[in-house]
Amino acid sequence: MNNKRALVTGGNRGIGFAIAQGLLAQGYEVIITARSIDSASKAAEKLSEKAISLELDVSDDRSIDRAIAVLTQQIDRLDVLINNAGIYPDKQVDSLTISRELLNTAMQTNTFGVIQMVQACLPLLEKSADARIINVSSGMGALDSLTTTATSYSLSKLALNGATVMLSQSLKAKNIVINAMCPGWVRTDMGGASADRSPEQGADTAIWLATEASHSETGKFWRDRKVISF
Incomplete structure (x- = not known):
């Protein structure tokens, strides 16, 4: 057991649950x-009696602050932050019909929530000798794969990729690495039953970035353990 600690947002199902499962298997x-809290607790019970459950809504700054305040009373440091929580709110809209409200909803969760999580967890991450942050993004956020049929999702992931680059510049002096990754098309509530990857396959690169990847790798976009273009 390596006694390292990892926090996984949206870890109660899908890719987040698979990431948590993989990290637990490696002793985290x-x-x-x-x-x-019910969803978090049920997931934690399924995973391990050692897993900690925490209520946290990444779209709400007050929820983030409350959760990290509670967590700070329980742990003295955080080694890995996996920003997995995300939404796909696009239904029957495109870039010509989507509302400002829908765009804002996606950005608040998928982009701004990640930035706020990094800021809130920074004091705990700074106490780790090998702090790593992984942002679960999407190929639909790459410039050459933007799609009008998922406007808010694509734009929020494009912005998340940009935020990853900017955060990497700010965090470098603190020796904290941060990367974005694309899990591929995964069989989850969001991806649907027709997707070609299991949650475990989708989680693999995030787990690798959290545990094995070189600490010198930062500010990059990954899929299948290889760097891809933003």
């Missing part, structure tokens, strides 16, 4: 967050 202590 894992904190599972979800928007409701």
Whole structure:
């Protein structure tokens, strides 16, 4: 057991649950967050008696602050932050019909929530000798793969990729690495039953970035353990 600690947002199902499962298998202590404590607790019970459950809504700064305040009373440092929580709110809209409200909803969760999580967790991450942050992004956020049929999702992931680059510049002096990764098309509630990857396959690169990748790798976009273009 390596006694390292990882926090996984949206870890109660899908890719987040698979990431948490993989980290636990490698000896990490894992904190599972979800928007409701019931969902987080049920997921933690399925994973391990050592998993910690935490109520946290990444779209709400007050929820983030409350959760990290509670967590700070339980742990003395955080080694890995996995920003996995995300939404796909685009339904029957495109770039010509989407509302400002829908765009804002996606950005608040998928982009701004990640930035806020990094800021809130920074004091705990700074106490780790090998702090790593992984942002679960999407190929639909790459410049050459933007799609009008998922306007808010694509734009929020494009912005998340940009935020990853900017955060990497700010965090370099603190010796904290941060990367974005694309899990591929995964069989989850978001990806649907027709997707060609299992949650475990989708989680692989995030787990690798959290545990094995060189600490010198930062500010990059990954898929299948290889760098891809933003």
